[in-house]
Amino acid sequence: MPKFKSKEIEVAVEAVRKGALLAFEMRRKMSISPLTKPDKSPVTPADFAVQALIARMLQKHFPDDPLVAEESAAYLRTEEGSETLNQVKKYVRKKIKGAVRKKILDWIDRGTAEPGSRFWTLDPIDGTKGFIRGDQYAVALALVENGEIKIGVLGCPLLKNAQAVDKKGPGSLVLAVKGKGTWVRPLAKKKDWKPLRVSSRTHPSEAILLRSIEENHVSGPHAEKLVKMLGITQPAIWMDSLAKYVVLASGAGDILCRIPTAPLPDGAEHIWDQAAGALAIEEAGGRITDMDGHPLDFSTGKKLARNRGIIATNGYLHEKVLDAIRQIRPADVKK
Numbered sequence: 001m002p003k004f005k006s007k008e009i010e011v012a013v014e015a016v017r018k019g020a021l022l023a024f025e026m027r028r029k030m031s032i033s034p035l036t037k038p039d040k041s042p043v044t045p046a047d048f049a050v051q052a053l054i055a056r057m058l059q060k061h062f063p064d065d066p067l068v069a070e071e072s073a074a075y076l077r078t079e080e081g082s083e084t085l086n087q088v089k090k091y092v093r094k095k096i097k098g099a100v101r102k103k104i105l106d107w108i109d110r111g112t113a114e115p116g117s118r119f120w121t122l123d124p125i126d127g128t129k130g131f132i133r134g135d136q137y138a139v140a141l142a143l144v145e146n147g148e149i150k151i152g153v154l155g156c157p158l159l160k161n162a163q164a165v166d167k168k169g170p171g172s173l174v175l176a177v178k179g180k181g182t183w184v185r186p187l188a189k190k191k192d193w194k195p196l197r198v199s200s201r202t203h204p205s206e207a208i209l210l211r212s213i214e215e216n217h218v219s220g221p222h223a224e225k226l227v228k229m230l231g232i233t234q235p236a237i238w239m240d241s242l243a244k245y246v247v248l249a250s251g252a253g254d255i256l257c258r259i260p261t262a263p264l265p266d267g268a269e270h271i272w273d274q275a276a277g278a279l280a281i282e283e284a285g286g287r288i289t290d291m292d293g294h295p296l297d298f299s300t301g302k303k304l305a306r307n308r309g310i311i312a313t314n315g316y317l318h319e320k321v322l323d324a325i326r327q328i329r330p331a332d333v334k335k
């Protein structure tokens with residue numbers, strides 16, 4: 001159990017707990033009708049509602065800290081978006097009595113800030129496609145100071161003990177603190193923290209690969225080549241979202257790779273998709289770098305503009321995976 005406290009940790013844990021429980025409730029109670037954003041990715045009323053709730057909490061406790069989050073309220077402010085806004089409002093008002101439209105829109109738009117020397121980064125629902133399908137998703141919040149991730153908190157409503165799929169929910173809450181460790185507790189409780197530790201598997205042939213379900217997010221053919229090169233015999237775990245990072249931190253999976261399908265800068269990852277999960281892996285004893293073995297650089301704006309792809313392992317397997325990646329390095333994705 002974490003034997004230290006800070007206001008930042010307390011607020012971040014409480015914000016993600018509330019946000020993840022709200023996402024879980026909305027997924028159970030609503031018929032999900034996703035909208036399509038200009039980048040063709042889906043968004044649901046739950047993404048907006050969770051961002052509103054967490055942004056409000058951060059505003060209350062840390063009014064000077066910028067929030068860099070995935071969503072904005074631009075669509076909800078249009079005529080066309082009014083029905084979606086009604087749904088968002090209905091659920092936010094259950095949690096925040098008397099919340100009015102303007103406040104909700106402003107809370108969501110707090111998330112459009114640019115990164116500064118100290119900022120929070122939030123993905124209100126990572127893996128929205130999984131969320132819509134009824135599969136895994138994660139609420140992810142991190143505090144970044146001078147390019148270093150200090151705190152990462154993840155809410156995974158359909159993941160029990162940070163490792164097993166449990167669609168009954170309400171799943172796990174994971175906390176990682178720089179230099180201190182990674183823990184999990186049940187999302188439904190406010191106690192019972194247990195430390196998380198990566199696996200100790202050293203032979204690639206025994207390793208379990210964590211893979212994305214969505215085909216266009218990362219390169220499947222390169223992942224297949226990696227399986228062959230490493231002689232992996234275990235079946236992969238196919239899972240949406242940062243839930244994969246949590247499973248790696250818990251030791252139930254060993255290798256995760258995101259080989260981009262597009263060259264940089266388009267192929268670079270967003271910081272809110274990586275920060276909380278990266279710290280959870282590192283503080284559980286694992287390693288996370290880009291495909292070239294470089295550390296992830298969180299000081300380049302909203303995207304990891306200097307990093308190409310993501311490789312995360314239990315640490316023991318890292319160099320072996322990087323060696324294999326060097327050999328199958330995709331010619332179509334150049335710096």
Ligand code: AMP
Nearest residue numbers: 126127212213214216217239240241273
């Ligand atoms: P996954 O981990 O592959 O299940 O997918 C979740 C992540 O993929 C989210 O963090 C998304 O932001 C990201 N994502 C969504 N669309 C794309 C895309 N076209 N290319 C790369 N990543 C994507």
Ligand code: MG
Nearest residue numbers: 123126127273
């Ligand atoms: Mg995401």
